[in-house]
Amino acid sequence: MITVSTDGSCLRNPGGAIGWAWANHDGTHASGGAASGTNQIAELTAVLEAIHAHPGDEPLRIEADSQYAIKCSSEWVHGWKRKGWRTASGGPVQNLALIQAIDRAIAERPGPVAFAWVRGHRGDRFNERADELAGIAAREAREGRASSAQSSVPANAVGGAGRAQEPTVASAARPEPARTTAGTAARAVRATPAPERSEPAVVVDTLF
Template sequence: MNKNRKLQIWTDGACKGNPGPGGWGAYLVWGEKALELCGGEVETTNNQMELTAVIEALSAIKRPVPMVVSLDSQYVKNGILEWMPQWKKRGWKTAAGKPVKNIELWQKLDQLVSTHDIEWKWVKGHAGEPGNEKADELANRGVPKKA
């Protein structure tokens, strides 16, 4: 086994209207193996779907392995790398003293992140990066169709 091998994960969210029907997608690649995950909600926001995509991807991992999570959401990237440590110090409040939006999702993500060795990578969305395009396709597939 290659000790330098890392699990590659791409995540994305999609929303038709904001709020509105939304979907999330995650594409996980480990060597020759790939896993496609997607789902959605009838009434949600794009940010909630971006967070859910990362949560679902990390929840699917059964044992700790080094990984690279690539995402096109500045909201999630900044939340994890910059804002979350401060929110936690302030009891999950923003700098303005208001409750953090989507707190349940952020807290679940915080719990999952603490158990994994993750390298975060921001990628430009809709720019032809194959993993990101696949995650976008999955997110759109997850958007519930109207009955």
């Protein structure tokens, strides 16, 4: 099983610079940022980038301290899809483009994806590492330092008052040629993909 910790950072929520990061428990990692966004966008982007960076049929476990990101990715998404991507009250789903991108990424990944919630800032070294990387990326984005690599953040990833803009990349291990999506940027570690699975496998767990 591949285990990856994810985290997001927003320096002023909403509308401030954001950063996202994932930290694989084997020591590899990647991170990036955008000049404007929300904390929710940062957290969801970290999850999306972690899934894209770890394809293949090996089970993937994503540990995050954001219950919002976990529930959007594994629980609430099913009800929203049944309702035509509307909330229970009939309103629009916030950050819809990112949530749909995560849903597609899970469905297209041959191996199952499991989510586990961990308490933030409680000494988990991988959670702390992801938090550190996301913070660095957000500060670099605020200062206008950009990367030429590419990211999977959808162009219409809108949430609250923020919009996902061109991220900067703090670091990544063994980057492959970048994929272009909506003029944004990221680097990530990739394995060899296996044949697609028709239905996503999602498990949610809780760690204390």
